[in-house]
Amino acid sequence: MAAAQPQSWSNPxxxxxxxxxxxxxxxxxxxxxxxVNFCVAWTMVDMKLSPAKLKLFNYHKWIGVTVFLLAVLRxxxxxxxxxPALPEAMRAWEKRAAEITHRLLYLLxxxxxxxxxxxxxxxxxxxxxxxxxxxxxxxxxxxALGAALTGVHEALTxxxxxxxxxxxxxxxxxxxxxxxxxxxxxxxxxxx
Amino acid sequence: xxxxxxxAIFAVLLAAAGSALAAPRPLIAAKSRIDxxxxxxxxxxxxxFRKFDAKIDLDPARPENSTAEVSVDIASLTxxxxxxxxxxxxxxxxxxxxxxxxxxxxxxxxxxAANRYEVRGTLTIxxxxxxxxxxxxxxPQADGTLKASGAFSVKRSDFAIGGGEWNxxxxxxDDVPVKFALTLGAAAP
Numbered sequence: 001m002a003a004a005q006p007q008s009w010s011n012p013x014x015x016x017x018x019x020x021x022x023x024x025x026x027x028x029x030x031x032x033x034x035x036v037n038f039c040v041a042w043t044m045v046d047m048k049l050s051p052a053k054l055k056l057f058n059y060h061k062w063i064g065v066t067v068f069l070l071a072v073l074r075x076x077x078x079x080x081x082x083x084p085a086l087p088e089a090m091r092a093w094e095k096r097a098a099e100i101t102h103r104l105l106y107l108l109x110x111x112x113x114x115x116x117x118x119x120x121x122x123x124x125x126x127x128x129x130x131x132x133x134x135x136x137x138x139x140x141x142x143x144a145l146g147a148a149l150t151g152v153h154e155a156l157t158x159x160x161x162x163x164x165x166x167x168x169x170x171x172x173x174x175x176x177x178x179x180x181x182x183x184x185x186x187x188x189x190x191x192x
Numbered sequence: 193x194x195x196x197x198x199x200a201i202f203a204v205l206l207a208a209a210g211s212a213l214a215a216p217r218p219l220i221a222a223k224s225r226i227d228x229x230x231x232x233x234x235x236x237x238x239x240x241f242r243k244f245d246a247k248i249d250l251d252p253a254r255p256e257n258s259t260a261e262v263s264v265d266i267a268s269l270t271x272x273x274x275x276x277x278x279x280x281x282x283x284x285x286x287x288x289x290x291x292x293x294x295x296x297x298x299x300x301x302x303x304x305a306a307n308r309y310e311v312r313g314t315l316t317i318x319x320x321x322x323x324x325x326x327x328x329x330x331x332p333q334a335d336g337t338l339k340a341s342g343a344f345s346v347k348r349s350d351f352a353i354g355g356g357e358w359n360x361x362x363x364x365x366d367d368v369p370v371k372f373a374l375t376l377g378a379a380a381p
Binding site: 049050051052054055058123124125126127128131132134141143 | 232233234235236237238271272273275276278279357358360361363364
């Protein structure tokens with residue numbers, strides 16, 4: 001393995017041709033959890049307070065914590081196993097755009113769960129992972145702060161959805177228009 | 193002269209009455225609180241009652257002569273979350289319309305040690321009464337006031353608080369821990 005120096009994500013030096021299996025599985029697992037969690041959130045926010053609503057809120061928070069943990073694992077793995085290089089044929093600005101988008105996506109995988117955790121604390125509902133593991137409250141109960149953090153959590157989520165749309169569109173463009181292996185090398189059944 | 197002596201007699205009588213009937217210490221509401229917490233799926237959601245009244249007459253020399261009466265204004269419940277507050281005082285839960293007050297009235301007080309008491313009494317919530325035992329600790333303050341604190345647990349099922357869907361699937365715990373810290377003013381002379 002190369003020295004753990006920060007290098008550009010698109011640096012082609014000594015990088016594999018495809019993503020490793022753990023990287024691919026974690027990518028799709030996170031994708032699935034984000035999709036599920038968005039639907040859970042969409043449903044729960046308009047519900048009248050009930051045991052079902054409490055369940056959905058807790059499931060939402062548990063999934064969020066899981067995404068955060070998977071993001072930590074993915075980023076650590078990424079430092080250990082470099083991702084494959086982007087195709088030579090890509091223009092410099094395209095490579096740059098891909099890099100910025102990927103960095104922002106990773107940033108949001110951390111920032112959205114963190115903002116959710118803080119907003120929960122401010123609203124007086126501690127996050128207890130899987131109903132067993134209490135995650136300490138960094139903030140005390142504060143309704144105004146809770147409302148502000150809700151705004152942050154939602155705004156970051158819309159930003160994530162926008163970037164995901166771009167991410168998916170770019171993957172499809174690579175696959176169907178450029179006809180390169182950018183999408184294929186992330187598919188779970190691809191051979192590394 | 194005559195007037196003065198009458199005043200003196202009156203003062204003596206007043207003093208005698210005061211020592212014979214130790215007036216209860218008044219509750220200092222601003223320095224008193226009653227907190228509870230409801231646990232849902234492992235998450236403890238805390239709340240308070242902002243309005244309550246207490247008449248606590250403690251006799252450290254003869255604890256068995258002590259009495260305690262507390263009345264809590266149900267509508268003063270707050271958790272900091274508007275939806276939760278609305279549910280908590282609604283009909284299936286504390287039902288503030290039909291039962292605006294919850295109360296506690298002591299039936300016997302036992303001295304356990306210096307500044308330690310065991311208070312038995314009747315807790316009434318939603319019109320249902322249960323005998324409970326409340327450990328009470330007192331702490332005389334430098335300014336002459338007395339801090340009286342303790343904790344006990346209320347079972348929702350004992351008082352039918354939050355029935356129906358709220359009892360399905362172990363989402364909301366039956367036990368609701370309650371703790372109180374009351375500040376009582378200096379005893380009347």
